[in-house]
Amino acid sequence: MSHDPGQGPESFPRTISATAHPSLAVAKYWGKQTGAINTAATPSVAITLGAIAARTTLTVDCASEGDQPCRDQVVLNGVSQDPRRFRPFFDAVREVITLNCPHQDGGSDQAGECLFFTVRSDNDFPTAAGLASSAAGFAALAASALTATLGERPPEEISRLARIGSGSACRSVYGGFTRWDAGAPAAEQLYPETWWPDLRVVVLPVSSAEKPLSSRDAMNRTRDTSPFYDAWVADAPSLAGETREAIAQRDLERLGQTARLSYLRMFSTMFAAAPPIMYWLPQSLEIIRGLEELRRMGLPVWETMDAGPQVKVITDAAHARQVAEEFRDLLVSPAIISEVGPGVTVGTASDRTVSGGDHA
Amino acid sequence: MSHDPGQGPESFPRTISATAHPSLAVAKYWGKQTGAINTAATPSVAITLGAIAARTTLTVDCASEGDQPCRDQVVLNGVSQDPRRFRPFFDAVREVITLNCPHQDGGSDQAGECLFFTVRSDNDFPTAAGLASSAAGFAALAASALTATLGERPPEEISRLARIGSGSACRSVYGGFTRWDAGAPAAEQLYPETWWPDLRVVVLPVSSAEKPLSSRDAMNRTRDTSPFYDAWVADAPSLAGETREAIAQRDLERLGQTARLSYLRMFSTMFAAAPPIMYWLPQSLEIIRGLEELRRMGLPVWETMDAGPQVKVITDAAHARQVAEEFRDLLVSPAIISEVGPGVTVGTASDRTVSGGDHA
The missing domain is CATH 3.30.230.10 (Ribosomal Protein S5; domain 2)
Incomplete structure (x- = not known):
């Protein structure tokens, strides 16, 4: 230094x-x-x-x-x-x-x-x-x-x-x-x-519009008006524990399924707020339903989302490119395929x- | 007889x-x-x-x-x-x-x-x-x-x-x-x-595919696996009371807003189930977001949904036709515009x- x-x-x-x-x-x-x-x-x-x-x-x-x-x-x-x-x-x-x-x-x-x-x-x-x-x-x-x-x-x-x-x-x-x-x-x-070299995250951007509501405001409204907020807080530790176990075992399917439960429960607390908070777009749902179809065909692909309409797909190195291609027509900027990255330098x-x- | x-x-x-x-x-x-x-x-x-x-x-x-x-x-x-x-x-x-x-x-x-x-x-x-x-x-x-x-x-x-x-x-x-x-x-x-002659419901069918899961099975899975089910049951009476008041006062905006809270909370209990239950299609969300836009323009239109992808819009006689026209390209069969109907004959x-x- x-x-x-x-x-x-x-x-x-x-x-x-x-x-x-x-x-x-x-x-x-x-x-x-x-x-x-x-x-x-x-x-x-x-x-x-x-x-x-x-x-x-x-x-x-x-x-x-x-x-x-x-x-x-x-x-x-x-x-x-x-x-x-x-x-x-x-x-x-x-x-x-x-x-x-x-x-x-x-x-x-x-x-x-x-x-x-x-x-x-x-x-x-x-x-x-x-x-x-x-x-x-x-x-x-x-x-x-x-x-x-x-x-x-x-x-x-x-x-x-x-x-x-x-x-x-x-x-x-x-x-x-x-x-x-x-x-x-x-x-x-x-x-x-270095723990899980085969893991990939594919980021699929479907909108470049600004968020209608900041995460901060959305969290506050959820806490103040969603009848499901307390249950969300009570349930989250068990999901987090399962997620840690899935990572410990490098179990992609379990990680994917747990990640789906977590983001859907998070969004459910927002849908239930008053007035409802809705970040999803039709394109988000098109990808969510499309991934369901790919899973039925046997592909290891599971989505997560954050306070916004973009979809992020958890998959492995062998399938990341296919996911990016599959939804290309729905994207406003190119898909980003990422490995697990390092800390701050x-x-x-x-x-x-x-x-x-x-x-x- | x-x-x-x-x-x-x-x-x-x-x-x-x-x-x-x-x-x-x-x-x-x-x-x-x-x-x-x-x-x-x-x-x-x-x-x-x-x-x-x-x-x-x-x-x-x-x-x-x-x-x-x-x-x-x-x-x-x-x-x-x-x-x-x-x-x-x-x-x-x-x-x-x-x-x-x-x-x-x-x-x-x-x-x-x-x-x-x-x-x-x-x-x-x-x-x-x-x-x-x-x-x-x-x-x-x-x-x-x-x-x-x-x-x-x-x-x-x-x-x-x-x-x-x-x-x-x-x-x-x-x-x-x-x-x-x-x-x-x-x-x-x-x-x-005869209570509310001006009220209209516009039914917008977006899919003719069979439901992936019966309401009965979906209700059971929700009850057994959704961490939000108890809160849903606890919250519903207050929403139902507000809905009755909105009808008593023929207050369309209040009825619409309450109906939105109710269906979104219902679906939230399902999104939160394990595995998640998802009846929405991209077209459903396109209508939901489209109605948001129409409300911003001042139109009295609020949606509700049931265990399936179709959207039903609560509005008045003056706007029902416009709602049906607005979403025509998304429908698999013509919109149905309904008044309040009689009992069994x-x-x-x-x-x-x-x-x-x-x-x-």
Whole structure:
């Protein structure tokens, strides 16, 4: 690592970059616990998708005398973001820094409070893919912010911080297969990306329209109005347990069937909300019914979906291409075929640190 | 009435016909209570659809010495039916007759036991319409069987008997607006067919394929495997109450919104079952999303669905034709536009008895 947190203010500004991959839940997170920022009401189990990534370049600098305390700036895929969206996250970063680097003179100044961040983040996958880009983005952001200020940190700390930005970002910190338990402050790795080389996820984007309702608003309405929400929360741990077992046994059929139960139960809680929340499009259902037909023909293909109309298919290396071809006419951008991917990486190509790449 | 139950066996065979209309639930019945034949786990509220009907001609005769006790025959839309499907129903008819007409000589022979039935029933609507034809059919069958043997009977008794054949048939006995409460042996009329002259239901058939799973099997799987079933049963009474209020106030928007909540919650219990039960087709969802768009434009259109892919739209007289036109390209048979219809009628055109047509 070229960055030494003990260098003092004269070493600013510092720039660092990070790359992270989306986390696709096969046992779904849907609903937050109250009383903490982005802790989950349900345990989730996810796969990190190697084929696509968010790349972040972060510059950290010391504020000058008289600066606004918070002049953080984020440009996402070329578009300046509302700083309020990022305020809780950067405040959490400043708090972590302060906790880890109390000011040397012991005064009331706090090390983190004088820092601000300038961030540029880009995804190499279309927003239409419906893959929580914020998950990969905040994982990369948390890794780069901590590394730039405190040097290399344990993945658990990066995961905990990423979670403040976006719940599922805490899983994107790790490669391979991850779990994030209900109420847990951070995710953990279950198995590294080498665990199941034959596994493939095929992402099928059927719409590029913006979501009618954000996941955050949809989760809140579901919790507040769906008569099925409590049963969903009560049922999720058993499904998550079955999903972990399916991954432990590399049992594709069991993984696929469990993933179907999980996403359909998640969507059922939304259909049952008042007013109902409906992300599915006719094309989504055409793929869902088409996959049913392929399964009847013996193909190992099972779908999952997230808060949006896109369909993601869990299959193996031998069938991924066929799935992509089968539904080509329904897609608004090309299918993405992904292997299981690595965790967040920090630094340039010549100065790269891998966090969370090991079997926990 | 030309049929006097006191005429004795020499008056057999007797033939009588009846006509009944489908019952479309706006607050859904989904799930049976255990311990009794076809009593509902949830209260339902329904509209009798006047535009379409099942017509039944029933002949009742005395069995000769040595006949099989049960040689009942049913031909439905020209197709001979499996007598086992009808056995519990005809046995219930015989039991009612026996209870009402104890044999005159006081011996062990029982009046109903020697009777058997030959039935021909035809629907004037395509099976593709996805309108429980069995509901209208069993309402007509119960009315004709009781009238042929016991003379005119109260609609409550016809409703109770129709229920043995098919749960929702107990509502089809009455015209207008009906309720069938959880655990109740019969339905009741809420308002007669004259209550809301402006109301229309547009039936949009999108598939003529047979259902992949019968309602009966789907209800059982839902009850046994859906983690949301108990919450559905617990929530349904409040929705049914709101639906009754909407009808009492002839409030179309409230009726429409409540009907949407009810069918979506019903389907959610099925999506959540293991394995998931999915009756929707892409075309169903195309109509559901299309109606959303029409509502945004200010049109009073709300959908409901039953165990199948067809969509039924609740609207008013001024917009029914437009709804039928809007989705014409998606339909496998013409849209059916229906007013609120009457209860079951018994007899020929020259000899007609109306049962259950009054405001209860």
